[in-house]
Amino acid sequence: MNKENxxxxxxxxxxxxxxxxxxxxxxxxxxxxxxxxxxxxxFGAEPNxxxxxxxxxxxxxxxxxxxxxxxQAIKTGLGLNAKINLHSVFDRKNYFYADLPQGYQIxxxxxxxxxxxxxxxxxxxxxxxxxxxxxxxxxxxxxxxHDMDPSNTFVDLNRSGVALMEIVSKPDLRSxxxxxxxxxxxxxxxxxxxxxxxxxxxxxxxxxVNVSVRKEGDTNxxxxxxxxxxxxIKFMQMAIIYEAQRQVELLESGKKINQETRLFDTKxxxxxxxxxxxxxxxxxxxxxxxxxxxxxxxxxxxxxKKNLPELPDQKKERFINEYSLSAYEANxxxxxxxxxxYFEEVVxxxxxxxxxxxxxxxxxxxxxxxxxxxxxxxITSVKMAQLIxxxxxxxxxxxxxxxxxxxxxxxGEEPRKIIESKGLQQKxxxxxxxKIIDQVIIDNKDKVAQYKxxxxxxxGFFVGQVMKDSGGKANPQLVNEILKQKLK
Amino acid sequence: xxxxxxxxxxxxxxxxxxxxxxSEELTQSFIKNINNDNKLNSFITICSEEALKKSKSFDKxxxxxxxxxxxxxxxxxxxxxxxxxxxxxxxxxxxxxxxxESTVTKxxxxxxxxxxxxxxxxxxxxxxxxETSYFGNVMNPIAENTVPGGSSGGSASALAAxxxxxxxxxxxxxxxxxxxxxxxxxxxxxxxxxCSRWGIVAFASSLDQAGPMTKxxxxxxxxxxxxASFDKKDSTSINKKKENYFxxxxxxxxxxxxxxxxxxxxxxxxxxxxALWENGKKILKDSGVxxxxxxxxxxxxxxxxxxxVAPAExxxxxxxxxGVKYGFRSAKGNNLIEMYENTRSEGFGDEVxxxxxxxxxxxxxxxxxxYYLKAQKVRQxxxxxxxxxxxxxxxxxTPSTPSSAFKIGEKxxxxxxxxxxxxxTVPVNLAGIPAISIPAGIDKNNYPLGxxxxxxxxxxxxxxxxxxxMQKKINFKQSINRWWEN
Numbered sequence: 001m002n003k004e005n006x007x008x009x010x011x012x013x014x015x016x017x018x019x020x021x022x023x024x025x026x027x028x029x030x031x032x033x034x035x036x037x038x039x040x041x042x043f044g045a046e047p048n049x050x051x052x053x054x055x056x057x058x059x060x061x062x063x064x065x066x067x068x069x070x071x072q073a074i075k076t077g078l079g080l081n082a083k084i085n086l087h088s089v090f091d092r093k094n095y096f097y098a099d100l101p102q103g104y105q106i107x108x109x110x111x112x113x114x115x116x117x118x119x120x121x122x123x124x125x126x127x128x129x130x131x132x133x134x135x136x137x138x139x140x141x142x143x144x145x146h147d148m149d150p151s152n153t154f155v156d157l158n159r160s161g162v163a164l165m166e167i168v169s170k171p172d173l174r175s176x177x178x179x180x181x182x183x184x185x186x187x188x189x190x191x192x193x194x195x196x197x198x199x200x201x202x203x204x205x206x207x208x209v210n211v212s213v214r215k216e217g218d219t220n221x222x223x224x225x226x227x228x229x230x231x232x233i234k235f236m237q238m239a240i241i242y243e244a245q246r247q248v249e250l251l252e253s254g255k256k257i258n259q260e261t262r263l264f265d266t267k268x269x270x271x272x273x274x275x276x277x278x279x280x281x282x283x284x285x286x287x288x289x290x291x292x293x294x295x296x297x298x299x300x301x302x303x304x305k306k307n308l309p310e311l312p313d314q315k316k317e318r319f320i321n322e323y324s325l326s327a328y329e330a331n332x333x334x335x336x337x338x339x340x341x342y343f344e345e346v347v348x349x350x351x352x353x354x355x356x357x358x359x360x361x362x363x364x365x366x367x368x369x370x371x372x373x374x375x376x377x378x379i380t381s382v383k384m385a386q387l388i389x390x391x392x393x394x395x396x397x398x399x400x401x402x403x404x405x406x407x408x409x410x411x412g413e414e415p416r417k418i419i420e421s422k423g424l425q426q427k428x429x430x431x432x433x434x435k436i437i438d439q440v441i442i443d444n445k446d447k448v449a450q451y452k453x454x455x456x457x458x459x460g461f462f463v464g465q466v467m468k469d470s471g472g473k474a475n476p477q478l479v480n481e482i483l484k485q486k487l488k
Numbered sequence: 489x490x491x492x493x494x495x496x497x498x499x500x501x502x503x504x505x506x507x508x509x510x511s512e513e514l515t516q517s518f519i520k521n522i523n524n525d526n527k528l529n530s531f532i533t534i535c536s537e538e539a540l541k542k543s544k545s546f547d548k549x550x551x552x553x554x555x556x557x558x559x560x561x562x563x564x565x566x567x568x569x570x571x572x573x574x575x576x577x578x579x580x581x582x583x584x585x586x587x588x589e590s591t592v593t594k595x596x597x598x599x600x601x602x603x604x605x606x607x608x609x610x611x612x613x614x615x616x617x618x619e620t621s622y623f624g625n626v627m628n629p630i631a632e633n634t635v636p637g638g639s640s641g642g643s644a645s646a647l648a649a650x651x652x653x654x655x656x657x658x659x660x661x662x663x664x665x666x667x668x669x670x671x672x673x674x675x676x677x678x679x680x681x682x683c684s685r686w687g688i689v690a691f692a693s694s695l696d697q698a699g700p701m702t703k704x705x706x707x708x709x710x711x712x713x714x715x716a717s718f719d720k721k722d723s724t725s726i727n728k729k730k731e732n733y734f735x736x737x738x739x740x741x742x743x744x745x746x747x748x749x750x751x752x753x754x755x756x757x758x759x760x761x762x763a764l765w766e767n768g769k770k771i772l773k774d775s776g777v778x779x780x781x782x783x784x785x786x787x788x789x790x791x792x793x794x795x796x797v798a799p800a801e802x803x804x805x806x807x808x809x810x811g812v813k814y815g816f817r818s819a820k821g822n823n824l825i826e827m828y829e830n831t832r833s834e835g836f837g838d839e840v841x842x843x844x845x846x847x848x849x850x851x852x853x854x855x856x857x858x859y860y861l862k863a864q865k866v867r868q869x870x871x872x873x874x875x876x877x878x879x880x881x882x883x884x885x886t887p888s889t890p891s892s893a894f895k896i897g898e899k900x901x902x903x904x905x906x907x908x909x910x911x912x913t914v915p916v917n918l919a920g921i922p923a924i925s926i927p928a929g930i931d932k933n934n935y936p937l938g939x940x941x942x943x944x945x946x947x948x949x950x951x952x953x954x955x956x957x958m959q960k961k962i963n964f965k966q967s968i969n970r971w972w973e974n
Contacts, residue, residue, distance in 0.1 A: 053588060056813055057808040057813065058586065058588070058813075058814065059568060059574070059576070059581065059584070059586070059689045059690070059808075060568045060586075060590060060685070060686065060687040060688050060689050060690060061686075061687075062685060062686055062721060062722050062723065063723070064720065064721060064722075064723050065723065092804050094803075094804050094807060094851070096807065096810060096828055097824075098812050098824055101808060101812070101813055102807065102808050103804070103806075103807020103808050103810060104804055104807055153824070155812070282852055282853045284803075284804070284848065284851035284852060284853070284856075285851075285856075286800060286804070286851055286856070286860060289692070289693035289694035289724075289801050290690075290693050290723060290724065291723050291724075292723055292724060
């Protein structure tokens with residue numbers, strides 16, 4: 001495959017178009033309490049039960065920064081290889097909405113806590129660096145619930161004030177696949193760090209997607225549209241495909257793109273205009289006078305840096321070196337912390353090569369089939385290691401192991417119990433095997449003669465016969481050895 | 489003891505500690521004064537029953553080692569008081585009852601005081617004459633139909649009329665010092681961050697500061713000691729150890745240097761005020777203080793800077809009053825936007841709307857740099873003026889206001905002339921430094937006039953000592969004839 005073919009381009013009537021994408025990812029910070037109040041952040045509580053006087057903006061209430069959230073932001077910034085700004089400022093973003101009790105959101109505008117960084121994507125063996133523009137901390141809003149009553153809107157403030165990290169990428173993404181890889185990589189990094197659980201169903205991770213198009217080879221950016229608040233990777237990809245096509249059609253028919261904010265309608269699979277640039281809110285940002293500027297000590301950064309866990313990229317390097325994995329295999333195994341942990345637990349006791357093959361092969365297939373995550377797998381890392389050990393110790397053959405695996409994935413039973421109860425144990429007693437082999441030689445005298453006269457290919461036939469007669473339980477390695485001797 | 493309510497706070501504390509009077513007796517006498525008044529309109533909420541209950545329970549088991557044992561205190565209705573209506577002088581919060589207590593009032597109650605009532609003030613503390621309150625004008629006890637100043641007008645009026653032995657106000661641009669000056673009382677604006685802002689209805693967060701309003705400088709020291717505290721709930725609160733302002737009060741000011749800023753000699757200032765200022769200098773000289781001429785060159789920009797910064801913050805601080813969660817909500821409106829518009833049109837008065845509009849304008853895209861950002865830079869210059877001066881002098885002496893109390897309605901139609909009232913007080917808020925206004929004389933109408941002492945950050949003790957020394961020499965006497973009591 002040459003490079004030209006791999007590039008994601010839209011074939012218009014008047015030529016090829018390149019899609020330019022930038023993402024503003026909103027990641028909910030893992031923290032027991034909110035960004036500026038002591039209220040709980042637990043998901044799924046009864047409406048308005050996790051709301052303090054600060055969250056509901058009662059008169060005279062003041063925000064106090066939750067230091068843990070600062071640490072989490074620094075951690076994330078370090079994970080994105082980004083510059084941590086020693087001085088940052090909380091600003092007020094002013095607008096009226098029923099689920100925004102203060103009438104402003106506390107965010108960081110001109111001076112964010114984290115500056116430029118980068119994330120490395122692995123795209124089918126090739127790697128690409130995506131620039132990070134910034135990361136800032138801000139409060140989430142509450143939720144307006146419009147569908148509970150025909151004439152009333154209800155407001156739930158449980159989410160009001162929960163800490164978010166907004167991670168803004170540079171316009172470096174070029175295809176829906178890259179967006180997929182980028183969001184997954186971000187999520188993976190934050191999960192490794194324990195700074196965001198990345199749970200998109202619960203809204204812990206959502207993104208505003210900026211899309212523009214330009215003629216292939218152009219270096220100037222086209223006019224972009226921002227698609228607000230998309231909450232799954234699939235929807236992001238669908239929105240990008242639709243939006244890029246829409247823009248190409250407009251431009252090819254001689255029209256201009258209006259810079260605007262759009263919504264993605266997941267049912268109709270289309271983006272729709274929400275408001276134009278002219279109607280854009282004037283947020284009247286200004287530094288929040290209730291909060292002092294945030295000054296971070298270098299020592300704190302050093303301390304956090306020292307305690308950083310191994311991140312996916314580092315782990316990948318180590319896996320390649322330590323376990324002789326290919327880059328492709330290493331990528332898969334480090335993509336989620338739970339997977340890499342699983343793998344490392346298995347190889348602690350068991351064969352590296354078998355471990356990687358069984359996890360990437362059979363285990364992943366079964367997880368996909370059942371649509372569950374590795375942490376919910378009935379085959380725990382311990383049982384997986386036991387199964388692999390059974391192979392290396394010659395208790396069962398690789399083929400029998402697959403049978404055992406099929407049972408394990410349904411019942412979660414220990415492999416040795418299955419082997420025993422089903423009598424699947426391999427025949428590794430040379431005397432027993434010799435008996436079977438001798439019988440096969442007697443029964444196939446003509447083939448023996450042919451073999452001896454030079455028809456080497458027939459060796460496989462003998463092995464097959466022995467396996468068949470042993471009910472598939474003969475240790476294939478031993479069978480090979482004994483057969484070779486007997487047929488000399 | 490018939491004139492018990494006329495006594496200063498520190499005298500009352502002494503009498504209670506010596507068990508010469510009881511808290512109940514004291515509370516009764518203030519309640520009587522409050523009930524005898526139907527003209528001043530200084531109270532929005534009177535807590536007679538609760539106060540009497542508290543006084544009785546104090547008398548039952550008096551704790552005499554506290555700073556304010558058994559003292560009833562009425563406070564500006566900007567401090568949130570648990571279970572007691574807190575209006576901020578606005579229709580918007582006409583029926584708002586907080587279920588929490590502001591840090592400053594809690595500090596007072598922890599020192600043995602209890603709530604006597606909530607005092608009238610300009611709506612959201614925006615005003616210099618107490619004429620913007622939704623609950624009506626307040627009159628100055630010095631003469632019928634004169635304003636008590638603002639925004640802590642009800643506080644100043646109630647104090648001067650012996651309806652509370654002491655009170656607290658908030659000062660964003662002069663709201664403690666100007667009414668103190670207009671009513672012949674003592675008003676202290678502490679260093680920004682010395683008293684917690686938690687639980688005080690916000691006007692302009694970077695300027696708001698609570699402070700004591702008292703009859704004497706001793707009382708001011710006592711109250712400041714009780715009010716001030718580091719509060720983790722206010723991120724701008726200063727973390728320092730408590731000081732004993734009252735105990736450490738003394739007259740030793742010999743050898744201090746006091747600056748006289750030439751920029752405070754404004755055109756058209758009444759001769760009486762000039763004379764008052766001269767007299768202040770003379771008194772200080774006589775006490776062995778060195779008078780030094782200084783310059784605060786950016787003073788002339790203080791007022792315009794203030795009227796950008798304060799409304800900008802206010803426009804954002806007041807966004808929460810939207811009818812959604814608490815407070816007033818208009819019955820009119822077919823959708824969210826209309827509900828907002830009607831609620832805020834009907835719930836806010838003209839002055840508040842004016843400042844929200846100014847504030848929204850100066851923060852708008854395209855104007856932000858020209859107004860808000862520029863104002864922040866000028867604010868820094870004003871602060872540096874003071875920093876420079878305090879290298880040469882220990883404190884600064886100025887008049888508190890450019891005039892004495894004016895008539896109700898006199899300036900109401902002219903916001904600029906009203907704003908000019910704050911010309912001497914506003915720079916102090918912009919710089920975040922402390923200042924005290926003490927009564928220092930009278931004008932031709934017998935209306936009180938005040939002098940202001942401005943100090944270094946956290947140098948309240950020195951300010952109080954200078955004020956204490958001047959108070960003794962000035963020996964100001966209120967000449968109030970209690971015309972409002974029938």
